[in-house]
Amino acid sequence: MGNNEFYNLDPSLQATRDHVLFDNGTHKVVYLGTQGIGEGDVEVNSYLIIDQDRGCLIDPGGYKIFPKVISNISKHIDPKRIDYLFMCHQDPDVAGSLPLWRKVSTAKVVVHWLWMRFLPHFGFENVDQFSHPLPDEGDSLPLGGCTLQFIPSHFLHSPGQFSVYDRVSRFLFTGDIGIALMDQPMLIVDSFERHVSSMRTVHERLMSSSNAIKLWLNKVRHLDIEAILPQHGAIMIRSDVPKFFAFLESLRCGTDLM
């Protein structure tokens, strides 16, 4: 760990407000305080990566959370300096706010190519001019002075889903992999052994097959991972990562169970 690197991954962090999770002076990762907004809605986690004053929004979230997301972003960066609106996949909890984003931002929508022809259903014209389709095999994109890596995680659960690896913070953003159904908002997992029971059922149902899981594990296992940041549920810190991978490795899910 470099001297000027600051990590804030304490289990006492409140999930209902925003937090800077990583900062090294030029590069920041912010949790946008998105849990606990809509009563009874599926809770989501949205994150912002900033490098040299350019931003990438990881999973903008649904329509209702837009005001909170944009005001929490504004504490760190002018929303006009967001270069990418990344969608890990096509679901409304990931991208329901896109029509509002299009009104205030010229950022490129980064999403698997499969969902490109669905974007016009948000009411957009000229989709090709403001989007970056991710190819099946993955991609990298520059952000400020760093590079973000887009790692395929197809069929987990969406047929076109991606994880994002940020080499600077060593955070792996996993979309719907690692999600949990929790009774209370929680940002950082306090006990993996307790948390795993809130992940199991939803993974059995949503993840398509153990084969798809193995393909993804082979792509991410070699990475140096400080934390796993899913789009729902709670963040798993470094010591939980091997336990989480072991959980996935032994999981029977989706078509395995039919």
Ligand SMILES: [Fe+2]
């Ligand atoms: Fe989803």
Ligand SMILES: [Fe+2]
């Ligand atoms: Fe989701």
